[in-house]
Amino acid sequence: MTPAPSGPAAPTLEDPVPATRLGGDLPFASPEEAAALVPATATLLVSGFGGVGYPKLVPEAIAAADEERELTVVSGGGVGDEIDRDLVESGDMARRYPFVPNETSRGAANDGRLAFHDRHISRLADEVRFGGLRAGMRGETIAVVEAVAVGPDWLVPSTSIGHTPAYVGAADRIVVEVNRAQPLDLARVHDVHVRDDPPNRSPIPLDDPLGETGGPAVRFDPEKLAAVVETDRPDDPYEFREVSATDEAIAANLGEFLEAELDRNPLLADAVNLQFGVGSLGNALMGALADVDFGDREVAYVGEVVQDGLLDMLDAGDLRGASATSLALSSEGQDRLFADVERYAEDVVLRPADVSNAPELIDRFGVVGVNSAVEVDLYGNVNATHIGGTRVVNGIGGGGDFARNCRLGVVALPSTAVGGDVSRVVPLTPHVDHSEHDASVVVTEHGVADLRGRSPRERAEELIAVADPSFREDLEAYRARADDGGGNTPHHLPSAFSWNSTDT
Amino acid sequence: MTPAPSGPAAPTLEDPVPATRLGGDLPFASPEEAAALVPATATLLVSGFGGVGYPKLVPEAIAAADEERELTVVSGGGVGDEIDRDLVESGDMARRYPFVPNETSRGAANDGRLAFHDRHISRLADEVRFGGLRAGMRGETIAVVEAVAVGPDWLVPSTSIGHTPAYVGAADRIVVEVNRAQPLDLARVHDVHVRDDPPNRSPIPLDDPLGETGGPAVRFDPEKLAAVVETDRPDDPYEFREVSATDEAIAANLGEFLEAELDRNPLLADAVNLQFGVGSLGNALMGALADVDFGDREVAYVGEVVQDGLLDMLDAGDLRGASATSLALSSEGQDRLFADVERYAEDVVLRPADVSNAPELIDRFGVVGVNSAVEVDLYGNVNATHIGGTRVVNGIGGGGDFARNCRLGVVALPSTAVGGDVSRVVPLTPHVDHSEHDASVVVTEHGVADLRGRSPRERAEELIAVADPSFREDLEAYRARADDGGGNTPHHLPSAFSWNSTDT
The missing domain is CATH 3.40.1080.10 (Glutaconate Coenzyme A-transferase)
Incomplete structure (x- = not known):
C-alpha cells in the first residue's frame, strides 16, 4: 500500500474552503519545466469551459518551446488564446475536441490543418475513458488543469469545473496551475460528484437541481501529480455584444x-x-x-x-x-x-x-x-x-x-x-x-x-x-x-x- | 374517498400470475359497444409495440362503424392491420404517432393524407402527458389496450408493454381487450415500473438490467374503466426474411x-x-x-x-x-x-x-x-x-x-x-x-x-x-x-x- 501523502486533507462539503492554496509537499515547477514534461506526441486533457478556468502558462510555454510536438488537445468546452491560438500558431496542436470558439483554432479546422470533431459535452468524460475518441488519443495522456488550491491528492477547480474530475482520473500524469487571481472562496460554489463506471453505474444522487452531493475537491492519485505551477493571470472571458x-x-x-x-x-x-x-x-x-x-x-x-x-x-x-x-x-x-x-x-x-x-x-x-x-x-x-x-x-x-x-x-x-x-x-x-x-x-x-x-x-x-x-x-x-x-x-x-x- | 373497487387485488412481483383473466365486477362490452364509446373527435392511445400486444377488435369495430370519425392514434410502436390498415381505409384516422411500419398508414403519410410524425420512443410517455404532441391530441383521450387479465383497477399486459402504463394514466377513459389467445403466464415476464413526474422525478431503481422493480400489474383509476372486451384473436406478428x-x-x-x-x-x-x-x-x-x-x-x-x-x-x-x-x-x-x-x-x-x-x-x-x-x-x-x-x-x-x-x-x-x-x-x-x-x-x-x-x-x-x-x-x-x-x-x-x- 502507498502511504498517505503528506499535507492537508481535501476540503469537504462541510468545510469547503482550504486553509491554504498550496497544501503539502508539492512538485513545484516553472511553466517551462512543466512544459518540458510533455512528450512530442501526447494527449493534453485541459480544464476550461465557457472561456474560463483553463490553464494558461503551461500551454503558453509549450507553444513557446523550440520542440516540435504533435498534440491532441481535449478541453471541457471553450478555453483561451494560450491554448486555441498559441498552440495552433506554433504548429503543436494536431487534433482538437470538442469545441473551437477561438478564431485561430476554428480557422485551422476549417482549412483542414487541424483535425477537429465536435462532441456532445455530456458524453466527453466517458468518451475519454472508454475509447470514444479512439483514433485521436495519442501518446501519453497529460491533464493540465487550473485550480484555486491544490494538495497532494486533491485540487479545487477555479472558474469552471468542466471535465476536470474525469480528466485527472484518466491521465497518466497531472500538471496543476494554481491561480491566485481567483478567490479561494470559489471553493464554496463547487460540488464535485464523480460518476462511477458503467455497466453498474449508479444514478446521480440529486433530487433537487440545487442539491449538494460532495465537496469542492477533485481527488486524484498522488503518484500522478507531476508539476504544480503558480500564476496570477486572469481568465480572458466572454465579451457580450450589445442587446439588439x-x-x-x-x-x-x-x-x-x-x-x-x-x-x-x-x-x-x-x-x-x-x-x-x-x-x-x-x-x-x-x-x-x-x-x-x-x-x-x-x-x-x-x-x-x-x-x-x-x-x-x-x-x-x-x-x-x-x-x-x-x-x-x-x-x-x-x-x-x-x-x-x-x-x-x-x-x-x-x-x-x-x-x-x-x-x-x-x-x-x-x-x-x-x-x-x-x-x-x-x-x-x-x-x-x-x-x-x-x-x-x-x-x-x-x-x-x-x-x-x-x-x-x-x-x-x-x-x-x-x-x-x-x-x-x-x-x-x-x-x-x-x-x-x-x-x-x-x-x-x-x-x-x-x-x-x-x-x-x-x-x-x-x-x-x-x-x-x-x-x-x-x-x-x-x-x-x-x-x-x-x-x-x-x-x-x-x-x-x-x-x-x-x-x- | 372512493371506496375500494370490488374484485381481486392486483398481482404482485411475488405472486405474478392472476387467478383469473377477468377479476371482479367489470363493464363487459361487445367490440361494437366499446367502439360506440369513442366520440367523433378523439385521441386513441393504443397498446402495442413491435407488431404485437395491440388491441384488435375495438379498432376493427370503429373502422366498420358507419360513424365518421377524426381520430389521432398514438401507439407505443408498431401495431397490426386492424389499426394501421383498417382505420386508414375507413377514413377515421387523421393523425398518427410515433411509427408507421404498416404499408397502408405509411402510404397515407407519404401521400399527405395522414398527419404523421415519428417520435423518440423513450420520450413518448412524457410527450403524451406534458403537451409534447400538443397540436395532435384532440378531443377526449381514450386508452384502448390489450391485456391477458384485467381487474377493477389493474391489468396485466399481453405480448408487449410499450407505453400502456402512461397511456392508461393519461386517458379520460379506458377500454381493455382481454386476449385468451395468449398465456396468462406472460404475467411472469412483466416488470411494470411507472416513472413519477418531473421536476422531482426519481431515478429508475434498477442497478442490473435484468433486475425487477415491480409486479406485472398496470394500475389505473377504476372510475376510468369504460369497457372490457374479450377476444381470442392472435397477434399478426413479424415475418423475418431469409438471412442473406x-x-x-x-x-x-x-x-x-x-x-x-x-x-x-x-x-x-x-x-x-x-x-x-x-x-x-x-x-x-x-x-x-x-x-x-x-x-x-x-x-x-x-x-x-x-x-x-x-x-x-x-x-x-x-x-x-x-x-x-x-x-x-x-x-x-x-x-x-x-x-x-x-x-x-x-x-x-x-x-x-x-x-x-x-x-x-x-x-x-x-x-x-x-x-x-x-x-x-x-x-x-x-x-x-x-x-x-x-x-x-x-x-x-x-x-x-x-x-x-x-x-x-x-x-x-x-x-x-x-x-x-x-x-x-x-x-x-x-x-x-x-x-x-x-x-x-x-x-x-x-x-x-x-x-x-x-x-x-x-x-x-x-x-x-x-x-x-x-x-x-x-x-x-x-x-x-x-x-x-x-x-x-x-x-x-x-x-x-x-x-x-x-x-x-
Whole structure:
C-alpha cells in the first residue's frame, strides 16, 4: 500500500474552503519545466469551459518551446488564446475536441490543418475513458488543469469545473496551475460528484437541481501529480455584444410563449427549471426573463454556464438559484461575482460537465431549454454548428444534450443573418445537429412556431410564418415545388440548397 | 374517498400470475359497444409495440362503424392491420404517432393524407402527458389496450408493454381487450415500473438490467374503466426474411470488431450489455453473435424487442438474459415462447418503453447498441427513416434513444440497396436521424469504419473504404470536389444530392 501523502486533507462539503492554496509537499515547477514534461506526441486533457478556468502558462510555454510536438488537445468546452491560438500558431496542436470558439483554432479546422470533431459535452468524460475518441488519443495522456488550491491528492477547480474530475482520473500524469487571481472562496460554489463506471453505474444522487452531493475537491492519485505551477493571470472571458432590437423582440415572444405554457402545461405547475444556451443571445434572453410572471412557482437555472444575465436575475430575487459547470461571465461579471462570492455561493453551484449536462438529470428535472442555432429548416431540423454546411462555428457543445433531453425545447434565433440578406429559415439545412425529432418550438422576432404534434407539412406552415416576411414567398414557392414530389417530408432536392450555395 | 373497487387485488412481483383473466365486477362490452364509446373527435392511445400486444377488435369495430370519425392514434410502436390498415381505409384516422411500419398508414403519410410524425420512443410517455404532441391530441383521450387479465383497477399486459402504463394514466377513459389467445403466464415476464413526474422525478431503481422493480400489474383509476372486451384473436406478428449472404458478411465483420473491442475497451472488461435494432437484419445479427467469443463476460440483451434470434441465444446458454418492452417474435417464435413461457420468464423481462429505452439506463448499463439505417453519409450522419429524403419508412422508433445514449454505437447496414444499384454510403444524407455526433462505428459487408476520434475529413476516408467498390471512385470524386470549397466538413452542395435525385 502507498502511504498517505503528506499535507492537508481535501476540503469537504462541510468545510469547503482550504486553509491554504498550496497544501503539502508539492512538485513545484516553472511553466517551462512543466512544459518540458510533455512528450512530442501526447494527449493534453485541459480544464476550461465557457472561456474560463483553463490553464494558461503551461500551454503558453509549450507553444513557446523550440520542440516540435504533435498534440491532441481535449478541453471541457471553450478555453483561451494560450491554448486555441498559441498552440495552433506554433504548429503543436494536431487534433482538437470538442469545441473551437477561438478564431485561430476554428480557422485551422476549417482549412483542414487541424483535425477537429465536435462532441456532445455530456458524453466527453466517458468518451475519454472508454475509447470514444479512439483514433485521436495519442501518446501519453497529460491533464493540465487550473485550480484555486491544490494538495497532494486533491485540487479545487477555479472558474469552471468542466471535465476536470474525469480528466485527472484518466491521465497518466497531472500538471496543476494554481491561480491566485481567483478567490479561494470559489471553493464554496463547487460540488464535485464523480460518476462511477458503467455497466453498474449508479444514478446521480440529486433530487433537487440545487442539491449538494460532495465537496469542492477533485481527488486524484498522488503518484500522478507531476508539476504544480503558480500564476496570477486572469481568465480572458466572454465579451457580450450589445442587446439588439431583434434580441428584444425574440425575448418578448419567448416570454409570451412561456407565460402561455405556464398556464397550460402540468409540467410547470409548481416549479420551472430553465436552461439557456451560451452566448450573447442566450445572455440577452436570460436577462429578459425578469419580465415573465412566474406566479408562485420556484424558478431555477439548470444549465451549463452562468452568464451575466443570470447574476441580474439572482440579484433581483427572480431565481431560487443556478446550477452549471462554468462561470462564463464577462470581465465585469467576474469582478461582481468575485467581490461577493460568499453570498453568490449560497445560490450558485458548479458541477462536473457530465453532471450539469447529464441526460438523466435534464430529464428528471423537467428542464425547459432555450438554445440558439445557425438556421432551421422547414421541418424543424436545426443546424447549430456549420455556416453553409461546411464551415464550423464553435461546435455543438451542450446544445444536443439539452435539445434532446429537456421536456420542452425552444430554439430561439433571429429570422435573418448578414444584415437581413440571408434567411435563417431555409428549405433544408445542409448540416443537422438537432433533428426534427428534437425540435419542439422555434421563436424568432416574428413570432412562435409551435411544432409540437405537427406533421412535417404542418411544421413548414408554422415555420414560414416566423420567417422574415421578405423570404416567405420564396419559401412558399419551395414548398409548392416540394409538394409535387410527395412524401411525408416533401423536398425538391435539386433546388433544396439553392439558398445555401453562396457563402453565408 | 372512493371506496375500494370490488374484485381481486392486483398481482404482485411475488405472486405474478392472476387467478383469473377477468377479476371482479367489470363493464363487459361487445367490440361494437366499446367502439360506440369513442366520440367523433378523439385521441386513441393504443397498446402495442413491435407488431404485437395491440388491441384488435375495438379498432376493427370503429373502422366498420358507419360513424365518421377524426381520430389521432398514438401507439407505443408498431401495431397490426386492424389499426394501421383498417382505420386508414375507413377514413377515421387523421393523425398518427410515433411509427408507421404498416404499408397502408405509411402510404397515407407519404401521400399527405395522414398527419404523421415519428417520435423518440423513450420520450413518448412524457410527450403524451406534458403537451409534447400538443397540436395532435384532440378531443377526449381514450386508452384502448390489450391485456391477458384485467381487474377493477389493474391489468396485466399481453405480448408487449410499450407505453400502456402512461397511456392508461393519461386517458379520460379506458377500454381493455382481454386476449385468451395468449398465456396468462406472460404475467411472469412483466416488470411494470411507472416513472413519477418531473421536476422531482426519481431515478429508475434498477442497478442490473435484468433486475425487477415491480409486479406485472398496470394500475389505473377504476372510475376510468369504460369497457372490457374479450377476444381470442392472435397477434399478426413479424415475418423475418431469409438471412442473406450480405447479412452474414455484415455479421462476421461485426463479430470481429466486437472481439477486438472486448480486448481493448475497459467498458467491456466484465460484462457486455447488447442492444440490436428491430428487423430482419437485427435479428440475423443477433443470431450471429453466438459465434463471438465473449470469454468469461456476462452477456445480456438490453434493448427494445425480443426477436427470434434472441431465443436461440437464450436456448444456447449464450445470454444471461434479456430486457425489452416487446416480444416481437415471428409466429413460430411466439409458439416456441408460449409453449415454455414459465422457463423463458426466468431470463426475459419486459418493461414499459420509457424504461426499456430510458437514456438514463442505456447510459448506466453502458449499452453497446447495433442499429440499421437507410443510408449513411461521408461524415457519419445517419438517415434511418426516409427514402430519397422524403418518403418515410417506419419511423425513428427507439433508434435515436440507443444511438445517442449507448456507450458504443454501431450502425450496421448493407453497402447497397435496390440490388446493388444504389449506394447506401452517400455524399450527404438528405434526411438526418442520428447526427455525426452520435455515430461511432459503421459496419457493412465490406468492413468496419471506426469513426471514433476522427475528423470529418478522416471519417470520409474510413467510410469510402466500406462502401461498395463500384461506388468508391464516384465518392472519391465527390470528396475531391468538396475539398475545393474547404470547411471542417467539406461539401459541394450543388452536386451533393445528385445521387439522390432519382427515386430509390
